[in-house]
Amino acid sequence: MISIILPILIYAGSWCVQKRLAAFLCLTIIVAAPAYSTAQTHDYTDLSLEDLMDIEITSVSKRSQKISEAAAAVFVITNKDIQRSGAASIPEILRMAPGIHVARIDANKWAVTSRGFNGRFANKLLVLIDGRSVYTPLFSGVFWDVQDTLIDDIDRIEIIRGPGASLWGANAVNGVINIITKKASETNGGLFCAGIGTEDKHFGNIRYGAKLNAETDYRIFAKYFNRDYSLDSQGHKAEDKWDSLRAGFRMDWQSTDNESVTIQGDIYNNHSGDTITISTIAPPYSNVTDEDNISKGGNILARWKIQNPASSSMSVQIYYDSAEFKTEFLGSKYDTLDIDFSHLFSLSDSHKLMWGLGYRFIHENNKNSFYSSMHPDVLNDKILSAFIQGDTTLMDDSLCITMGSKFERNDYTGFEIQPNIRAIWSPRMDQAVWASISRAVRTPSHSETYGELKRYVYPPERLGTSLPVAITMMGDKNFESEVVIAYEIGYRIRPAQRLSLDIATFYNDYERLLSGEPGPLIYSPLLPYIIFPFKANNKMSGITYGVELSADWDMLDWWRFQASYTRLMLDYKMDSNSFDFASESFEEETPHHLFSLRSSMDLPHDLELDLWLRFVDKLPGQHVDSYTTLDLRLGWKPTQNMELSLVGQNLLERKHAEFRQEVLEVQQTEIERSVYGKIKYTF
Amino acid sequence: MKVLFKMTGQCKRLSIMASIILVSSMGYAADTDLSVNKEYQVKAAFMYNFAKFVEWPEHAFPDDSSSIILCVLGENPFGTAINSIDGKIAEGKRLEVRLYENLEDIGQCHILFISSSKAEELPVILASLKNRSVLTVGDIEDFAKRGGVINFITKNNRIHFEINVNAAQRAHLKISSKLANLAKIIRESAEGDN
Numbered sequence: 001m002i003s004i005i006l007p008i009l010i011y012a013g014s015w016c017v018q019k020r021l022a023a024f025l026c027l028t029i030i031v032a033a034p035a036y037s038t039a040q041t042h043d044y045t046d047l048s049l050e051d052l053m054d055i056e057i058t059s060v061s062k063r064s065q066k067i068s069e070a071a072a073a074v075f076v077i078t079n080k081d082i083q084r085s086g087a088a089s090i091p092e093i094l095r096m097a098p099g100i101h102v103a104r105i106d107a108n109k110w111a112v113t114s115r116g117f118n119g120r121f122a123n124k125l126l127v128l129i130d131g132r133s134v135y136t137p138l139f140s141g142v143f144w145d146v147q148d149t150l151i152d153d154i155d156r157i158e159i160i161r162g163p164g165a166s167l168w169g170a171n172a173v174n175g176v177i178n179i180i181t182k183k184a185s186e187t188n189g190g191l192f193c194a195g196i197g198t199e200d201k202h203f204g205n206i207r208y209g210a211k212l213n214a215e216t217d218y219r220i221f222a223k224y225f226n227r228d229y230s231l232d233s234q235g236h237k238a239e240d241k242w243d244s245l246r247a248g249f250r251m252d253w254q255s256t257d258n259e260s261v262t263i264q265g266d267i268y269n270n271h272s273g274d275t276i277t278i279s280t281i282a283p284p285y286s287n288v289t290d291e292d293n294i295s296k297g298g299n300i301l302a303r304w305k306i307q308n309p310a311s312s313s314m315s316v317q318i319y320y321d322s323a324e325f326k327t328e329f330l331g332s333k334y335d336t337l338d339i340d341f342s343h344l345f346s347l348s349d350s351h352k353l354m355w356g357l358g359y360r361f362i363h364e365n366n367k368n369s370f371y372s373s374m375h376p377d378v379l380n381d382k383i384l385s386a387f388i389q390g391d392t393t394l395m396d397d398s399l400c401i402t403m404g405s406k407f408e409r410n411d412y413t414g415f416e417i418q419p420n421i422r423a424i425w426s427p428r429m430d431q432a433v434w435a436s437i438s439r440a441v442r443t444p445s446h447s448e449t450y451g452e453l454k455r456y457v458y459p460p461e462r463l464g465t466s467l468p469v470a471i472t473m474m475g476d477k478n479f480e481s482e483v484v485i486a487y488e489i490g491y492r493i494r495p496a497q498r499l500s501l502d503i504a505t506f507y508n509d510y511e512r513l514l515s516g517e518p519g520p521l522i523y524s525p526l527l528p529y530i531i532f533p534f535k536a537n538n539k540m541s542g543i544t545y546g547v548e549l550s551a552d553w554d555m556l557d558w559w560r561f562q563a564s565y566t567r568l569m570l571d572y573k574m575d576s577n578s579f580d581f582a583s584e585s586f587e588e589e590t591p592h593h594l595f596s597l598r599s600s601m602d603l604p605h606d607l608e609l610d611l612w613l614r615f616v617d618k619l620p621g622q623h624v625d626s627y628t629t630l631d632l633r634l635g636w637k638p639t640q641n642m643e644l645s646l647v648g649q650n651l652l653e654r655k656h657a658e659f660r661q662e663v664l665e666v667q668q669t670e671i672e673r674s675v676y677g678k679i680k681y682t683f
Numbered sequence: 684m685k686v687l688f689k690m691t692g693q694c695k696r697l698s699i700m701a702s703i704i705l706v707s708s709m710g711y712a713a714d715t716d717l718s719v720n721k722e723y724q725v726k727a728a729f730m731y732n733f734a735k736f737v738e739w740p741e742h743a744f745p746d747d748s749s750s751i752i753l754c755v756l757g758e759n760p761f762g763t764a765i766n767s768i769d770g771k772i773a774e775g776k777r778l779e780v781r782l783y784e785n786l787e788d789i790g791q792c793h794i795l796f797i798s799s800s801k802a803e804e805l806p807v808i809l810a811s812l813k814n815r816s817v818l819t820v821g822d823i824e825d826f827a828k829r830g831g832v833i834n835f836i837t838k839n840n841r842i843h844f845e846i847n848v849n850a851a852q853r854a855h856l857k858i859s860s861k862l863a864n865l866a867k868i869i870r871e872s873a874e875g876d877n
Contacts, residue, residue, distance in 0.1 A: 043767045044728035049865055052732065053841055055725050214774075258864050308864065 046186050071402060071422035071434040073099065073161040073490055073504035073548060079154060079182075081562075084600045084610045086633040086647035088151065088200055088225075088676075090179065091144045095614060096598070098548040098564035099161040099175070099504070101591060103616070103659035106669040107199075107230045108242035108272035108293075110144040111659045114161050114175030115508065116544045116570050116590045119662040124442055124482075126164065126172035129179045130264060131340075132301055132319050135171055137362050137381060138332050140445035146270055146295050146323065147179075148246055150205055150221040152191055152680075155182040161548065162506055163420065163440035163486050167387060167406065173440045173484050174508070183262075184209055184217035184252040190683040197676025199228045199649075215253055222247040229273075230669035231655055238669040239290040242272040258307050265300035277665035278329055278371050281529055285457040285468060289328070297323035312345035330664075331367030332374075336360065350393045354404075358385040364446060372664075373452045381446075384409045399425045412444045413481045431493040438488075441481040448514065448536040451475040453663065457529065468529045473516060473663070479536040485509045498554040507545040512538035513572070515580040539578035542587070544570045558602040566594040588621030589662070608635035608645075622660040628652060643680040650674060724764040725842055726835055730794060730820060733833060734773035738857035739793055743816040750779040752791055756808070757784070757798030760822075786811060797821045797831070805829060816855050827869040832856065836867070845869050 044052060075097045087093040091110040095102045101118050103111045113122040123140035126133065127147065134147050157179050164176035187209040194204040202225065209219030226243035248266025271294055278287045301319035317340045324333040342356035362381040366374040389404025405419035420438030427433075447453075456471040463469050490504040516534035523530055546568035553561045570587040574580060595615040603609055610633040618626040630652050635645040650656065655670040734751050751773060755765065759782050769780040783789050786801075786808055795817050797808060802823045809830045812819065819831045826834035827847040832854060834845050845867040851858050 044725050045731045045768055045771055047728060049729070049732050049736075049862070052725055052729055053843060053865065055841065254861070258861065 048183065048185065071400065071424035071436055072164075073488065073502075073506070075099075075159045075161070075502075075550060075564075077157040077159070079152075079156060081598075082151060082154060082157075084608065084633065084635075085598070085612060086610065086631055086645070086649065088203070089144075090147055090149075090151075090157075093151075093157065094159070094177065096562075096564070096596060097157075097159045098502075098550045098566050098594075098596075099546075099568075100159060101566075101594060101616070104671050105659050105661050105666070106238060106240040106274055107227045108145045108240055108270075109274070109661065109666070111661070112142070112144060114159075114177075115506065115546065116568055117174065117586070118590060118659070120659075120666075121663060123171065123445065124173040125175045125177065126168055127177045127179070128168075130181055130262075130301065131303065131317055132299060132321060133336075133338070133360075134321075136323075137334065137364065137446055138366075139447045140171060140442065143295070143323075143325065145242070145244075145272060146268060146297065146325075148223075148244065148268070149179070149181060149248065149266065150191075150207055150223055152193065152205065153181050153187055153207065153219070153221065155180050155186070161504065162436070162488050163418070163438040163484065167389065167404070171442050173442045173482070181250065181264075184219045184250045185211075185254070187219045188217060191680070192683070193678060193680040195676050195678035197647075197674060199230075199672060199674035200676045201226050201228050203676075203678075212251070215255055216251065218249065218251040220247070220249045231672060232667060232669055233657065235655075238667060239273045239275050240667075240669055242270070244268065244270045260305050260307075262303045262305075263301070265298065267298035268296060270295040275667040276327075276329070277667075279454040279457040279470065281370055281457065281468065281470075283459065285459055291327045291329065293325060293327045295323070295325040297321070312343065314341075314343045316341050326367065329369045329371045332364060333366075334362055334364040336362050350397075352391045353388070354390075355388040356386065358387075359383070360385075366446075371454055374446060374450050375452060376450065379446055379450065381411050383411075398427060399423065408443075410443050412449060412479075413441075416441050416443065416481060430495075431491070433489075433491050435489045436486075438486050439483065440486065441483050443481050444479045444536075447475055448479045449475045449477055455663075455665075465530060469521075469532050470529050472531050472533050474519075474533045474535045476535045476537065479514075480512050480538050482513050482538070483511045500552045502548075502550045504548045505546070508543065510542045510544070513540035513542055513583075515539040515574065515578050515583045518579050534580070537578070537580075539575040539580060540572055540583050541575070542570065542572035544568065560600045562596075562598045562600075564594075564596045568592055568594075585621050586662075589619050591617035591619060591626075593617040606637040608633070608637075610635070616658070619659070624657050624659060627656045627658070629656065641682050645678045645680075646675070647678070648673075648675045722842070723761040724767065726822070727761050727764045727768050729835070729842065729844065730796065731768040731771055731773060731778065733818060733820065733862070734776075734778055734794060736859040736862040737818055737851075738859070739816050739818075740855045743793060744776075750777040751793045752779050752781060753794040753796070754781045754783055754789055754792040755796045755798060756786065756789065757801035760798055792817050794818045794820060797823070797826075799823050805831075812854075814853065818854065818856055819850070828871075830871075833866075834869075843867065847871065 077093060077096050081096060082093055085093065085096060091102050091112050094100050094112060100114050103118065105111055105120055109120055111118045111120050111122055112125065114125050117124050121139040121141045126135055127142050129147065129149065134142055136143060157177065160176045162175065164172035168176050187207065188211060189209060191207040196202055205221065205223040207219055207221035209217065211217050224245050227241065229241045230238050232238050246266060246268040250264035253261040273290060273292055275288060275290050278289060279285065280287050299319060299321035303315060303317040305315035307313035319338050321336040325331060338360045340356065340358045342354065344352065344354040346352050360383040364379045366377045368374060368377050385406060385408040387404060387406040389402060391400060391402050393400045402422040405417060408416045418440050420436060422434065422436035424432055424434035453473045454470045455473055458469040460466060460468055486506060486508045488504065488506045492502045494500045515537050517537040517539060519533040519535050521530050521532055546566065548566045550564040555561060568590060569592065570590055572584045572587045574584050597613045599611040601609045612631040615628045616626060618624060629650045632648045632651060633645060635643060637643045650671055650673050653673065655672045657668060657670045660668040730753060755761065759765065765780050768778055771778045797805065797819060799822060801808060805823065818833065820833045821831050822835035827845045830847065830850050832847055832850045836843050836845055846858060846863060847869040849871040
């Protein structure tokens with residue numbers, strides 16, 4: 001949905017919703033152009049006319065730039081930010097954003113969330129790649145190891161903290177991450193990139209793009225990498241090696257009449273490992289074993305769009321996505337078909353309306369074992385949705401009010417309504433205050449409804465029973481959606497031409513959060529064990545509140561600083577009738593402070609020097625200490641076509657731990673200091 | 684302002700050598716330079732796009748390998764930004780940038796950017812181009828209404844442009860509908876906005 005909406009938004013000249021994203025992006029582009037010498041003047045010639053018209057410039061008469069008009073906490077990571085960060089994967093890139101907690105569990109697993117509730121199976125963040133949702137219905141989260149593309153071809157990543165549900169639908173409870181790749185017309189030519197390193201051992205990317213005819217461009221790419229194993233807490237080698245192969249394409253057709261068609265797709269094959277503790281029914285009742293995980297999949301997407309800046313825009317998008325992962329004990333294959341329609345038009349000069357419809361069908365086939373199973377193992381889900389949103393500008397365009405709602409019908413909780421109201425007031429060109437109230441829901445995942453996980457098996461002697469007792473996490477059909485009402489206020493100011501500051505604060509009130517309620521023991525003559533079930537229920541509430549600051553200071557043409565700080569507080573509370581004594585402690589598994597400082601220098605002799613300092617607070621609930629770490633990148637462009645870079649990551653310590661996986665007893669490993677060298681050649 | 688802009692090059696070089704503290708205060712001093720720079724960097728990229736979306740009559744080019752000649756008349760507001768499009772290929776033709784101080788010096792041009800330093804001479808310049816296939820571009824108030832083909836305008840701190848379709852017709856230029864759809868259309872009889 002988002003990829004349909006965004007271009008429309010960015011297109012239409014004076015829309016408030018659009019301004020927030022487009023303007024923000026443009027601010028970023030502008031400050032992202034530090035040029036040391038005249039030869040390195042920022043080159044905009046690769047941009048399309050539409051993109052050029054979206055770049056905010058400072059007119060000579062008005063010195064200040066108009067501050068972004070997003071009535072939401074938006075952060076944009078540009079292609080340039082990515083290049084300069086040295087980060088090699090999407091989750092690592094996301095560490096730049098305020099409010100986002102990224103933690104590496106092992107070489108091939110991450111926990112990523114916005115505004116709390118982190119976990120490998122974090123479920124309150126919606127992630128889209130070019131309009132395709134990569135949110136897995138199995139556990140309502142994202143398998144980060146299979147979300148990848150050619151990093152050089154990412155145009156930008158838009159991160160919206162806070163509920164984005166009114167536009168993007170359920171599960172955008174705490175945020176939306178929208179990864180947008182470049183149009184094929186922007187990637188004409190060849191790119192070859194290869195490198196070696198201590199952790200990112202070998203990697204290579206190749207892309208070729210060209211014009212098919214005057215109106216059509218395409219590109220194809222392939223990439224491969226293999227990642228070394230990490231170390232466990234004792235310093236022994238872990239079994240989390242990872243290699244990945246991926247290939248994809250994108251084709252864009254742009255008629256002269258503002259009509260465009262995009263067709264894109266990719267396929268991948270990942271092979272990774274870990275060490276898992278599996279419950280067994282026979283003594284010793286648990287088994288520590290190395291497992292291989294094969295993940296493979298592919299997707300194809302087509303989007304048709306017609307847009308006329310003066311009147312309206314319309315688009316239809318359809319995609320098919322198939323993904324599969326398989327280990328010895330777990331496995332799932334899910335196929336998704338999604339169709340979206342959206343339409344935007346003006347009612348008058350100051351009133352705009354946008355609406356849309358969506359349909360998604362998911363077919364899922366699960367592999368069952370004693371340890372983990374799904375009942376039934378084959379599932380078919382249908383989700384129907386509609387949204388409507390109106391924008392009104394008042395007071396000479398200085399006040400913009402947005403109201404809208406998403407309506408969704410799913411097979412689990414029926415009808416869900418997710419409204420929001422937002423306002424932004426820009427009394428002056430260089431500052432803006434915004435506020436919003438929204439309601440969003442996180443719909444039940446398949447695991448919470450049908451899943452069964454034998455988390456531990458207690459030997460008979462432990463509890464004095466005749467049979468072993470399987471402590472089992474069980475889904476429940478009565479599990480309801482989690483709900484949040486979010487209140488947000490933000491302020492943006494550009495106190496000087498080269499400095500912009502953004503403050504976002506929020507207060508989230510959650511109800512019906514997941515709890516695991518013990519149920520009566522289940523005996524069955526057919527089972528050689530007793531089930532002690534903990535059933536999915538909604539007996540927890542919670543509040544989270546916090547502040548996110550970000551600053552962007554283009555101190556000099558050749559030296560830029562970007563900083564962000566996140567303060568997050570949580571308070572979960574079990575309902576009085578709950579017997580879940582564990583879930584409340586999850587509040588101890590969120591860092592209360594996050595800090596990031598990036599420095600980018602363009603030095604003489606075509607050298608680039610980048611520094612990235614990060615601090616992440618401790619997670620007492622996981623016995624994970626706070627850590628401070630530093631990445632360094634030195635880049636050199638000896639010729640126009642060639643770039644050499646040397647990147648050191650996590651330099652301050654030999655190794656550090658970041659996160660322990662919350663469900664499934666996968667061995668947590670520690671992230672080592674690492675170095676890689678890379679050569680990039682364009683032709 | 685423009686003088687300041689011309690100094691940017693030296694300013695940047697100096698700042699490299701200065702100490703961090705000194706330099707940071709210079710950073711602010713250079714603000715104005717940067718803003719002019721940015722605006723014209725984007726405008727340069729627009730001109731490159733214009734070259735792609737405008738079709739000249741065949742006789743405008745001696746042969747297939749001829750360049751599209753882009754002339755800047757008057758004080759060059761682009762500075763070095765104009766180099767970013769010099770030599771670029773637009774629809775199979777190389778873009779060649781030439782700078783001219785005076786109208787008399789101008790030879791063959793396909794695109795003529797008329798600097799605001801020449802605003803007063805505009806009627807003379809336009810008259811001298813009459814019936815020639817030259818895409819005139821400017822960022823002067825009412826440039827398009829006064830007979831220029833494309834005028835840059837700034838709206839919401841963003842660059843937009845207007846196209847005088849009658850002037851384009853007179854110059855036998857074919858403006859692609861993509862370009863026209865993004866533009867504010869100016870008609871000489873009456874103003875319309877498409």
